[in-house]
Amino acid sequence: MRIFNTLTHSVEPFKPIHPGTVNMYVCGPTVYNFIHIGNARPVIFFDVVRRTFEYLGYTVNFVSNFTDVDDKIITRAKELEIDEIALTQTFIKAFLDDVERLGSTTKYLAPKATEYMQPITNYIAQLIDQGFAYEVDGDVYFDVKKSPEYGILSNRQIDEQELGSRIAVNDKKRHPLDFTLWKKTTEGVKFSSPWGEGRPGWHTECAAMIDDIFGEKIDIHGGGADLVFPHHENEIAQANALHHHHLANIWMHNGHLQIDDSKMSKSEGTVIYVKDLTVDPMGFRLLTLGTYYRAPLMFNDETLNTYTNEWERIKRTYSQAFYALDLIEMLDSEAKNYPDIEILHDRFIDAMTDDFNTANALTHLYALVKLLNQKMREEDAFDIMLAAFNNLKIMFNILGLRISLKRLSKADRHMYHAWKDARKNRDFDRADQLREKLSERGILS
RNA sequence: GGUCCCGUAGCCAAGUGGCUAAGGCAGCGGACUGCAACUCCGCCAUCGUCGGUUCGAAUCCGAUCGGGACCUCCA
Numbered sequence: 001m002r003i004f005n006t007l008t009h010s011v012e013p014f015k016p017i018h019p020g021t022v023n024m025y026v027c028g029p030t031v032y033n034f035i036h037i038g039n040a041r042p043v044i045f046f047d048v049v050r051r052t053f054e055y056l057g058y059t060v061n062f063v064s065n066f067t068d069v070d071d072k073i074i075t076r077a078k079e080l081e082i083d084e085i086a087l088t089q090t091f092i093k094a095f096l097d098d099v100e101r102l103g104s105t106t107k108y109l110a111p112k113a114t115e116y117m118q119p120i121t122n123y124i125a126q127l128i129d130q131g132f133a134y135e136v137d138g139d140v141y142f143d144v145k146k147s148p149e150y151g152i153l154s155n156r157q158i159d160e161q162e163l164g165s166r167i168a169v170n171d172k173k174r175h176p177l178d179f180t181l182w183k184k185t186t187e188g189v190k191f192s193s194p195w196g197e198g199r200p201g202w203h204t205e206c207a208a209m210i211d212d213i214f215g216e217k218i219d220i221h222g223g224g225a226d227l228v229f230p231h232h233e234n235e236i237a238q239a240n241a242l243h244h245h246h247l248a249n250i251w252m253h254n255g256h257l258q259i260d261d262s263k264m265s266k267s268e269g270t271v272i273y274v275k276d277l278t279v280d281p282m283g284f285r286l287l288t289l290g291t292y293y294r295a296p297l298m299f300n301d302e303t304l305n306t307y308t309n310e311w312e313r314i315k316r317t318y319s320q321a322f323y324a325l326d327l328i329e330m331l332d333s334e335a336k337n338y339p340d341i342e343i344l345h346d347r348f349i350d351a352m353t354d355d356f357n358t359a360n361a362l363t364h365l366y367a368l369v370k371l372l373n374q375k376m377r378e379e380d381a382f383d384i385m386l387a388a389f390n391n392l393k394i395m396f397n398i399l400g401l402r403i404s405l406k407r408l409s410k411a412d413r414h415m416y417h418a419w420k421d422a423r424k425n426r427d428f429d430r431a432d433q434l435r436e437k438l439s440e441r442g443i444l445s
Numbered sequence: 446g447g448u449c450c451c452g453u454a455g456c457c458a459a460g461u462g463g464c465u466a467a468g469g470c471a472g473c474g475g476a477c478u479g480c481a482a483c484u485c486c487g488c489c490a491u492c493g494u495c496g497g498u499u500c501g502a503a504u505c506c507g508a509u510c511g512g513g514a515c516c517u518c519c520a
Contacts, residue, residue, distance in 0.1 A: 027520080039520050070518075155448055156516070179517060202518045224520030229448085231518065255450085256514070290469080291458065296451070296513070303457055306470045316483070351459095359459055363468040373484055377477085428479055445483075 001056070001353045003220075004294065006228060006251040007153055011355055016219055017249065022053045022060045025210050025248070027223035027231065028110065030067040030202075031091035032076040034273040035098050037284070038224075038257040041297060044288045044400070045254050045356070046222050047104035051398050052352050062108040065209055066092055069113050069199045074188040084189045088112075098274040101281045103400045109213065113205045114189070116212065120200045121193045123208035123242075124181045132241040136172045138184035138196040142203075144177045147237045153251060154229035179203055179234050203234035210247060211239075221248035225255055225294075257297040282315075282401055283308030289358040289399055315403055316445045317369045318396070320376060321389040323443050326408050327416060328382060335387040344368045345391045352398060365395045405442070412443060 001014040016022055026046045029035055035043070050060045068088040077084045096106045113120070124140055127133040132146050144150045144158060151158055158177050180201035182193060190197040200208075210218060217239075223232065232251060239247035259272070277284055287307035291297045325331045344364045351360035372388040375381040396403065408416070419434035438444040 029520085030518085035520085042520050067518090072518085151448095154515080157447075173517095177517075225450090226515065226519050229515060229517090234517090254520070256520070258513075287457090294450090295458090298457070300456095302470090306457065310469065313483090320483085357459080360467080363459075366468065370485085377484065423479080426479070432480085439482095 001053075002355055003250050003252065004355050005249075006232075006253050007246060009155075012250070014219075014250070016058070017217065020058055022050075022058045022220065023214055023218040024050070024060065024062055024220040024222065025206070025214075025218055026062070026064040026221075027206060027227055028064040028066050029091075029095055030070050030072060031088045031095060032070065032073045033091060034094050034275055036271045036273050037277070037299065040098070040102055040274050040284070041257055041288055041293075042222065042224055042254050043099055043104050044102055044285055045293045046252075047400055048289065048358065048398070049220070049222070049252070049356060050105075051400055052356065055349075055394075055398050056353070061214075063209075063213055064108060064110055065206060066095075066110055066112045067202060067205060068092070069189055070202065077188070088114075094275070102274065103282060103285050103402045105400075111209050111213065113200065113209075114191075116205070116209055117191045117193075117200070119212035120205060120208040121182075121191075123211060123238075124200070124204060125194060126242055127181065127238065130241060132238075133181055134174070135182075135195050138182075138198060139172060139180060140182035140195055141173050141178040142181055142234065142237060142241075143174060144179070144237065145175055147240060149240055150177075150237050151233065152246070153233045153236055156229060156233075177230075179230060203231055204238060206231075207235045207238040207247065210235075211242075217243070217245045218248045220250045220252060222252040222254075225253040228253055254293045255296045257299050259299050279304060279308045280311060282403075283311040285399075285401065286311045286314075286362075290362060292359050293356060311401075314365070314369055314401075317372050317376075318389070318392055318403060319405055319442065319445055321372055321385055321392075322405050323408065324376060325382065325386055325389060327413065330382055330386055331407070333386060335390050336383050338384050338387050340371065341368070341384070341387050341391055344371070345394065348395055348398075358399065361395075361399070365392070365399075368392050368395070408443065412438075412441060415441075416443065 002011050003014050004011045024046075026042060029039060046062075046064075050062050053060050066088070069084075073084055073087060077087045080087065092112075099106050124133065127142065128135065128140065131143075133140055133142050135141075158175070181204045182195055182200055183198050184196060185198045190199055210221075221232065221235075228251075236246050239245060274281075284304065284307070287299070287303060288297065290307060322331070344367050348361050348364040348368075351357045351364065354360070368388055368391060372385065372392065375385045375388060395401075415434055415438060419431055419438060422428075422431035422434060435444060
């Protein structure tokens with residue numbers, strides 16, 4: 001397995017800290033709204049990372065947090081005139097529903113900031129004790145000048161930044177890049193701390209959770225490319241201060257989704273939510289996997305339709321093979337080995353282990369689909385069909401492409417054979433009736 | 446001002462020094478078929494522009510044009 005590491009800016013061989021185990025953390029959502037299709041990219045991609053490692057035999061400890069205390073949450077709760085707890089509960093559930101719809105697993109450790117106050121305040125206290133943070137009027141800031149490596153991840157010189165380019169400079173800070181660890185809060189949900197009532201800063205939340213949950217450096221830390229600076233830079237600064245390491249061996253960042261239809265641009269304020277996707281979510285998942293994860297992902301109606309149709313095509317082949325094999329009761333048979341199929345499988349895995357090159361992996365999946373279609377046109381190629389089908393299933397599992405089919409009932413089998421007989425006897429009225437029924441059952445497609 | 450991406454056929458997208466530039470969609474031409482759908486076979490690009498390095502470049506360097514990200518809480 002080779003992975004591009006933002007920290008070293010190069011592709012590196014993956015070496016787990018503990019053999020056979022991958023400890024990974026992905027920055028989760030701030031739960032104040034539904035997630036949009038851009039948020040869906042890491043949800044899909046890092047799920048595939050996890051599945052790939054699991055296929056390779058690793059135990060993956062996957063953690064992704066919920067930021068459930070934040071200014072945006074306070075603002076949104078006021079807008080909707082509900083309390084913050086109700087708001088975050090609503091959107092945590094909505095998030096998990098979307099994750100499920102996108103075909104990613106929801107079975108992972110998902111710590112909430114509000115439930116980690118003790119570890120977080122302890123973490124901040126340690127930073128103050130060791131001289132890396134300072135308190136001003138109930139706020140606590142991290143002192144970036146105390147961190148000699150500050151800028152190591154994002155390759156920035158702290159004094160060359162255009163200060164206040166987006167946000168007014170806060171004069172309580174010793175240096176404009178100093179970031180908030182604890183923020184004095186007068187409204188909304190607040191927590192007590194040695195520095196008075198307030199709430200934790202976002203950057204310290206993730207760092208403290210990782211510290212508490214894993215207790216050591218982790219293998220992989222992931223998130224969107226926009227998090228490189230300042231969020232992940234700040235996480236590294238804190239870990240470096242307390243533990244003299246970079247928090248994670250490998251930092252992975254997915255590129256952004258680009259909507260090139262101006263009518264749907266962010267500047268127009270029209271955001272597409274995952275919950276509002278009208279196509280099969282698997283089509284969207286395939287679209288996401290069709291592009292290398294670090295490259296920008298082009299999204300528009302045409303690309304969405306292309307991949308949705310592609311998914312229909314793949315699904316059709318899979319389903320036809322499934323029923324063809326079920327009809328002759330071969331689904332549970334032992335598959336033989338065929339070099340042509342082994343090669344496609346191996347190439348697929350090679351692509352996946354080459355920094356998760358899903359775009360290349362898909363070409364081998366397409367080749368397998370084609371092979372399966374060729375074999376289904378032949379009269380008696382069931383052995384090789386079975387082998388191809390089983391391998392396609394493996395690829396589906398790694399990519400998280402979901403399809404559930406029910407095995408044929410006795411009635412289904414009768415209907416199928418009746419259809420075949422009707423065609424043979426040139427009773428086309430009856431054949432068409434049966435074809436329609438079989439299509440409704442999903443057996444013919 | 447700083448850091449960093451990208452520009453490959455109508456569309457999406459691999460490839461990052463060397464056989465005739467993957468793959469998919471769309472298109473075109475065939476085959477199969479009771480009809481239709483599905484499916485299969487075949488065809489379809491010299492890599493934004495200019496210059497340089499090299500025996501050899503889409504791949505390296507420079508310039509230029511065009512698009513984009515980040516520079517305090519946005520995946």
